[in-house]
Each structure stands twice: as structure tokens, then as C-alpha cells.
Amino acid sequence: MLPYKSLIVIDRHSAIPVFVQVSEQLNQLIRNGTLAAGQRLPGTRQLAQLLDLNRQTVVAAYDEGLAQGWLESRAGSGTYVAAHVPEVRPQPVAVELPTSKANEQPGYYVQSLPFLKRPVLTNQAGLRLDDGFPDIRLAPMNELSRAYRSYFRWGNPQQHFGYGDTKGHPLLREQLSTHLNETRGLQTTLDNILITRGSIMGIHLSSQALLQPGDVVVTGETTWAGATMNFLKAGATVQTVPVDQHGIDVEALAALCERQPIRLVFVTPHHHYPTTVMLRMDRRVRLLQLANTFGFAILEDDYDYDFHYLSRPILPLASADRRGMVIYIGSLTKSVAPAFRIGYVVAPTAVIDELARLRRIIDRQGDPMLEFAVGQLFKSGELKRHFRKALRTYYARLDRFCDLLTSELTDRVQFGRPDGGLAIWTRFDRAIDMEAVAQRASRSGLFLSSGLAHNPPGQRLNGTRLGFASSTEAELEQSVMILKKVIW
Structure with missing residues (x-):
């Protein structure tokens, strides 16, 4: 007889019912070949004594295995591993993956396309000069x-x-x-x-x-x-x-x-x-x-x-x-x-x-x-009506933001005032490391993009989109002050 007492371990503090634990572990013993197709299982009374369980718990575990097709009952003979279960041949340990790795990587080939690897933009909490998002607070x-x-x-x-x-x-x-x-x-x-x-x-x-x-x-x-x-x-x-x-x-x-x-x-x-x-x-x-x-x-x-x-x-x-x-x-x-x-x-x-x-x-x-x-x-x-209201609000924010960029970041940025839209394309002094600026701004509570994704192959634009619409005028003032601090 197999050492069921050591093969089936019961966690009495788990939220998973005990009969489910027994059933799942029996299924696992079948999947890995420890229990072979057609092999007879201990009687419910005998397994209950081995595992120190109530017999009805083992009966319920067997019933679960029968319902899932892992087990079969033979009248007057007992409970067996289902005859249709395929034979499992043990594989060399070297090709087996830990369960945690199997959750991360499949056992089959999946093509990973480099051009699909692009950061997902989300609405950041706190201050932000984003890609040009609307102010959700204005939505109807x-x-x-x-x-x-x-x-x-x-x-x-x-x-x-x-x-x-x-x-x-x-x-x-x-x-x-x-x-x-x-x-x-x-x-x-x-x-x-x-x-x-x-x-x-x-x-x-x-x-x-x-x-x-x-x-x-x-x-x-x-x-x-x-x-x-x-x-x-x-x-x-x-x-x-x-x-x-x-x-x-x-x-x-x-x-x-x-x-x-x-x-x-x-x-x-x-x-x-x-x-x-x-x-x-x-x-x-x-x-x-x-x-x-x-x-x-x-x-x-x-x-x-x-x-x-x-x-x-x-x-x-x-x-x-x-x-x-x-x-x-x-x-x-x-x-x-x-x-x-x-x-x-x-x-x-x-x-x-x-x-x-x-x-x-x-x-x-x-x-x-x-x-x-x-x-x-x-x-x-x-x-x-929402479009008209938002247009007036965003126009005022554009005015204020352009004033702030001009007064606070003189000689460090260049931009053209757009006729419309929700962001300003801003070019930074070539001596400024945009990736470092974005990181320092983030540590100071301000989100903005480094703009690296906008660079054509082989070119360094040193620019990014600074979205103004999603921030109030007061928030824009705070954002520009942080930006001024991290680029100087």
C-alpha cells in the first residue's frame, strides 16, 4: 500500500474544505503517475483511519473524484483510478519547471513582438502634465x-x-x-x-x-x-x-x-x-x-x-x-x-x-x-453644453500655462502656442536629460513623460507633450514650479 498518510497532507486551518483537499491531492497523485490507471484505492473506512478523518469526509472526497472523472466505482469491488487515465511516464527533473515558473512562462512558443512593447498611460494621481487628457472633473x-x-x-x-x-x-x-x-x-x-x-x-x-x-x-x-x-x-x-x-x-x-x-x-x-x-x-x-x-x-x-x-x-x-x-x-x-x-x-x-x-x-x-x-x-x-463649458475652461488654462512656461522656464524650453487641443509640444534645452527630468519630477510628485517615445529613429528631439487641460490653474502653477526645480 502507498504511504497515503505522508502523500496526503491536510491543512485544518485552510479555507478549503477538507474533502476538497483530499480529492485534489488524489487527483494530483493520478496526474503525476503515483496512482496508475485502474489502481484500487483504499476503502473509505481504511483511508479515514490512515488520515485521521471522519469516514464521511473520505466518502465526499471519493464522490468528488467520481464526479470529475478521475475515479470510477466498481460494484462490490471498491473505488479505482479511472481506466481511461493516460499512463504518465516520469520526465527527467531537468525539464520540469517549478509551479511558480509555469504561472509565468508557458510550455509552448509565443511570439513576442518588440513593437507592441509600449508603456500604458494611465491617469496619474496628484499633479500631472500628461499626454493631453481631459479634466474628468468637468465631465457631465x-x-x-x-x-x-x-x-x-x-x-x-x-x-x-x-x-x-x-x-x-x-x-x-x-x-x-x-x-x-x-x-x-x-x-x-x-x-x-x-x-x-x-x-x-x-x-x-x-x-x-x-x-x-x-x-x-x-x-x-x-x-x-x-x-x-x-x-x-x-x-x-x-x-x-x-x-x-x-x-x-x-x-x-x-x-x-x-x-x-x-x-x-x-x-x-x-x-x-x-x-x-x-x-x-x-x-x-x-x-x-x-x-x-x-x-x-x-x-x-x-x-x-x-x-x-x-x-x-x-x-x-x-x-x-x-x-x-x-x-x-x-x-x-x-x-x-x-x-x-x-x-x-x-x-x-x-x-x-x-x-x-x-x-x-x-x-x-x-x-x-x-x-x-x-x-x-x-x-x-x-x-x-459640455463642449462649450470645457472649451472656455481649457482656453483659460492654456493662457495660464503659456504664461507660466514663458515666465518661469525662460531659455530652458521652446514651444508654440497651439490653436487647439489639450497639450503643448515643448522642446527642452539640449543639455537637459529628459529621462532624468521625468524621474526627478516623479519623486517630487509630478508626472510627465520623458518624450523618448516621440523620437524618430536616430533623432533626439528632446521634447514632450505637456498636457494642461486636466489640471486647474492652481495645479498648473504647482506643476511648473516643480518642473523649474528639477531642470535647473
């Missing part, structure tokens, strides 16, 4: 809560608590269509809109639909890494063109088009990421002409269009597109709050239909309740 939470509750009183429960349209809630798509047509000069219906969980999903779906391995995608030499990651994951080759104070160099793009086929051009024309410069009007016209001539698609990410401070902003490329060459992407993440995981893709209906089919295999649908609630906020005018 009470209005959203009321609209959310109204979902439970609306319509047919079978309909609105079941599966919905993969393209998104019709109310939100309809309201978004109206909003985009009024504010951005688009000409859409709800059939031109797909609701996504943020703009990144829209970029991912577009990449999967448009790109094949080997296709060429063109971006600015400074650009958003989140988009580039998706292009590379789709198997595309990413090439870049220069970016100056007027946006991407479209003549450099034209030269590329003459040399090779281009499948997709990714742009953030309203406020180029990360430098916030606006794509000049003549370059916008030229970019659309190139798309029509060479047949590439334009993926336009308009991540913060709602906040423009001087006058009516220049309309998106999509508003002047008459050939269906532009896929327009936006979200409410920067307009309201990052927790509002609502983005949208605007494109010809054939493209929207294909993106919706792709969306089904990764995410059957979005959040109908949230989408309904946000649609109600558009319909009631609450979101428009």
Missing part, C-alpha cells in the same frame, strides 16, 4: 447617470437587453451623424458610422481590412505609436515623411508615390501628434489630390477636434473628400473622459459593413447602455 457625470438609468425604462426589454447592432446603437449613430455633419462639414447618415471602443479599435479594424503583408503605409516621421503598432501587426511596411511647422511634407509623399505603390497614409491633420501643428490648407488639397491620383486610402485620426480656441477650426479632410478616399476616426475619450470607451469610424457604407464584420470576431458589439446614454446626451444638447 450626473447627466450621464440620468440618461443611463433611463435605458432601463425605455423600449422593449427583449430588444435592448439582448444582442444589438454590431455597428452600434442606432440612436448614437444617428445623433453622431447629425453632430458630425453640423460641426465638421461631413455628409453622413447613420449607415456611414461604426461605433467602436475608442479610436484605437477603429485604427485596428481599418488596418485589418485594408492592409496585406508587404503593403506600404506612410506616416509622419513623428507620429502616434498606437497607430504604427497596428500597421506593423497587419504586416505592413511603414515609411515616413518629414513633418515641419505646417504638417507632413506632402511633396515628399508625392515622391514616394512615384517610386512605389502606397496603400495607406495616416495623418492627424487638425493637430499633428505629437507636435500639435496644423496641416496647412494647400497641403490638405494636395494630399487629397495625391490620394485620387495614386489610389491610396487616407486614415484621418481627428483626436481632439472639439477643442479649438481661436475661431472655427479648419474642417477635416473627410469634409472635402468626394471620392471616398478618407476613413475618418474620432472618439469621445479626449472630449469627455477616457472611461467613455466610445469611438467612431466614418467611411463609405461598403467600408463600414466590412469593418462591422471584422468587429464581430473580436467584440460582438459595444456597450448598448452606454451608447444609448451618450446618444441621449447628444439629443438633449447636454454634450454640446
